[in-house]
Amino acid sequence: xxxxxxxxxxxxxxxxxxxxxxxxxxAATFASMSASFFTPVSLIGVIGNDFPSSYYKLxxxxxxxxxxxxxxxxxxxxxxxxxxxxLSHRTTNxxxxxxxxxxxxxxxxxxxxxxxxxxxxxxxxxxxxxIDQFKNPQLIVCDTIEYWIENKKKTVIEMxxxxxxxxxxDQEARLLCNTSNLIKCGKQLLSYGPKFAIIKxxxxxxxxxxxxxxxxxxGYPLDSVIDPTGAGDSFAGGFMGYLVANxxxxxxxxxxxxxESILMGSVMGTFAIESFGTDKLFEITxxxxxxxxxxxxxxxxx
Amino acid sequence: xxxxxxxxxxxxxxxxxxxxxxxxxxAATFASMSASFFTPVSLIGVIGNDFPSSYYKLxxxxxxxxxxxxxxxxxxxxxxxxxxxxLSHRTTNxxxxxxxxxxxxxxxxxxxxxxxxxxxxxxxxxxxxxIDQFKNPQLIVCDTIEYWIENKKKTVIEMxxxxxxxxxxDQEARLLCNTSNLIKCGKQLLSYGPKFAIIKxxxxxxxxxxxxxxxxxxGYPLDSVIDPTGAGDSFAGGFMGYLVANxxxxxxxxxxxxxESILMGSVMGTFAIESFGTDKLFEITxxxxxxxxxxxxxxxxx
Numbered sequence: 001x002x003x004x005x006x007x008x009x010x011x012x013x014x015x016x017x018x019x020x021x022x023x024x025x026x027a028a029t030f031a032s033m034s035a036s037f038f039t040p041v042s043l044i045g046v047i048g049n050d051f052p053s054s055y056y057k058l059x060x061x062x063x064x065x066x067x068x069x070x071x072x073x074x075x076x077x078x079x080x081x082x083x084x085x086x087l088s089h090r091t092t093n094x095x096x097x098x099x100x101x102x103x104x105x106x107x108x109x110x111x112x113x114x115x116x117x118x119x120x121x122x123x124x125x126x127x128x129x130x131i132d133q134f135k136n137p138q139l140i141v142c143d144t145i146e147y148w149i150e151n152k153k154k155t156v157i158e159m160x161x162x163x164x165x166x167x168x169x170d171q172e173a174r175l176l177c178n179t180s181n182l183i184k185c186g187k188q189l190l191s192y193g194p195k196f197a198i199i200k201x202x203x204x205x206x207x208x209x210x211x212x213x214x215x216x217x218x219g220y221p222l223d224s225v226i227d228p229t230g231a232g233d234s235f236a237g238g239f240m241g242y243l244v245a246n247x248x249x250x251x252x253x254x255x256x257x258x259x260e261s262i263l264m265g266s267v268m269g270t271f272a273i274e275s276f277g278t279d280k281l282f283e284i285t286x287x288x289x290x291x292x293x294x295x296x297x298x299x300x301x302x
Numbered sequence: 303x304x305x306x307x308x309x310x311x312x313x314x315x316x317x318x319x320x321x322x323x324x325x326x327x328x329a330a331t332f333a334s335m336s337a338s339f340f341t342p343v344s345l346i347g348v349i350g351n352d353f354p355s356s357y358y359k360l361x362x363x364x365x366x367x368x369x370x371x372x373x374x375x376x377x378x379x380x381x382x383x384x385x386x387x388x389l390s391h392r393t394t395n396x397x398x399x400x401x402x403x404x405x406x407x408x409x410x411x412x413x414x415x416x417x418x419x420x421x422x423x424x425x426x427x428x429x430x431x432x433i434d435q436f437k438n439p440q441l442i443v444c445d446t447i448e449y450w451i452e453n454k455k456k457t458v459i460e461m462x463x464x465x466x467x468x469x470x471x472d473q474e475a476r477l478l479c480n481t482s483n484l485i486k487c488g489k490q491l492l493s494y495g496p497k498f499a500i501i502k503x504x505x506x507x508x509x510x511x512x513x514x515x516x517x518x519x520x521g522y523p524l525d526s527v528i529d530p531t532g533a534g535d536s537f538a539g540g541f542m543g544y545l546v547a548n549x550x551x552x553x554x555x556x557x558x559x560x561x562e563s564i565l566m567g568s569v570m571g572t573f574a575i576e577s578f579g580t581d582k583l584f585e586i587t588x589x590x591x592x593x594x595x596x597x598x599x600x601x602x603x604x
Binding site (some may be wrong): 022085086087088114180181182183184187200203204205207214215216217218219220221222225246255259299300302 | 387388389390404455482483484485486489503505506507515516517518519520521523524525527557558561569602604
């Protein structure tokens with residue numbers, strides 16, 4: 001079982017072509033939905049009194065949501081942003097933390113034996129608190145964002161020390177490691193304690209670091225981008241889900257499985273951005289996923 | 303034999319760490335030097351009365367320079383630029399066309415049977431004129447730059463129609479194809495007539511387009527960048543040189559060879575940027591190159 005802890009949000013997303021208001025978003029939503037194609041997923045998060053019941057049902061149908069808390073006194077975490085003409089730069093218009101602000105995450109009794117844990121870009125203090133509630137986790141992977149690096153850099157590094165793997169985007173890696181060279185960033189991330197690090201570069205793919213090995217993996221070539229929101233979270237979910245579902249023996253020694261999981265993460269990221277919000281993740285089938293994955297493997301095998 | 307036509311320059315290059323004045327540069331210099339590790343290279347270009355004899359000797363030792371014209375009435379093409387703190391953005395300080403301005407390139411009699419032709423980012427009218435002077439070229443590959451796209455877009459496309467392959471960087475592809483999506487760009491480049499297109503993405507590698515196939519290839523992970531000048535030209539030279547040296551039968555049907563040539567191009571690009579100007583390309587040995595190439599192949603084979 002994979003446990004995912006992170007934000008469940010309502011997003012207003014504006015592109016030059018269309019605006020969608022208050023659609024379902026959040027790092028944990030994208031990551032959980034992606035992972036759920038491969039393995040059972042248990043969600044930890046919080047929603048407010050304005051969270052539509054239709055969205056709730058969508059989550060309930062696919063995930064174990066025992067750990068999804070309703071705070072009926074407040075509104076759901078809300079994020080309003082606009083993309084520029086080529087969908088490559090996002091500007092934040094409004095961030096309302098709402099229920100997130102004073103959330104005290106508790107791991108339900110039914111989750112504490114979970115062996116696999118993905119911690120989205122939460123407050124690193126919360127992530128550390130969550131880690132300590134699990135009995136015997138085998139693989140803990142975390143992400144982080146600019147906000148925490150700028151405000152709690154020391155705690156971000158402490159959190160990474162408690163994980164087995166870090167998944168982080170290129171800009172955030174540069175900010176955290178204080179160098180523009182991503183290879184230097186990757187080595188520095190490993191020096192913080194995790195066994196592996198994955199630096200996400202959007203359309204350009206990822207670079208994977210483990211021990212002395214550096215493995216660059218190109219992105220899946222996609223010509224139809226509608227809304228880039230959630231690509232990185234869907235990558236992380238697909239990566240974790242595939243890894244958990246296909247593990248044989250010691251995960252961290254199985255470079256082939258890790259690479260396949262990265263490819264699957266990339267595939268899930270491409271689906272996420274082919275529609276607004278999480279729409280596509282609710283439309284696609286396992287067959288769609290496997291077809292794209294096979295196509296990707298063929299491209300790279302030449 | 304590979305013929306390379308393009309600029310031989312004197313560059314003043316300023317990074318936040320060091321400035322080098324009037325060092326040897328130019329697209330054809332980088333491309334020729336890179337290619338010369340794999341196959342004999344004949345250069346077509348022009349230099350002026352200020353071109354140091356020490357640089358001339360370096361070229362003479364490695365290349366057939368029968369087609370390198372000296373214009374003793376003018377100075378060599380000169381380019382002065384500055385890189386920002388993370389070496390990712392370049393600002394042009396001075397461009398003096400000098401000898402390039404009214405150069406009328408003539409293919410020496412000894413070159414006209416050359417089967418392989420690389421046309422660097424020259425005036426597309428000049429490139430077309432050069433193509434027409436070869437008797438029976440089998441593989442013509444060209445690059446172009448922002449200046450020609452902005453000033454002679456129609457001629458750039460006419461030039462591409464006369465080639466078998468286009469090598470172009472991502473920003474220039476976006477400008478030429480008027481879309482930010484590189485997959486759309488690649489398809490559009492093929493619609494102009496060439497059999498294949500390679501979009502260069504700097505540290506992120508390349509995307510290769512041929513027929514219906516799209517092959518993304520990640521960049522070689524490098525943590526020591528001194529001067530990014532010449533990376534793309536060295537890529538093109540390494541690509542062409544390796545392709546010509548290792549061809550068996552119809553090049554354009556041999557995807558494995560093309561991919562290997564792309565990897566070799568990337569390797570040559572990484573060497574170029576590990577020192578100022580062309581310095582590293584005169585220091586390294588074939589063994590250095592093959593070691594890095596093997597290492598790269600191993601990374602991608604996992």
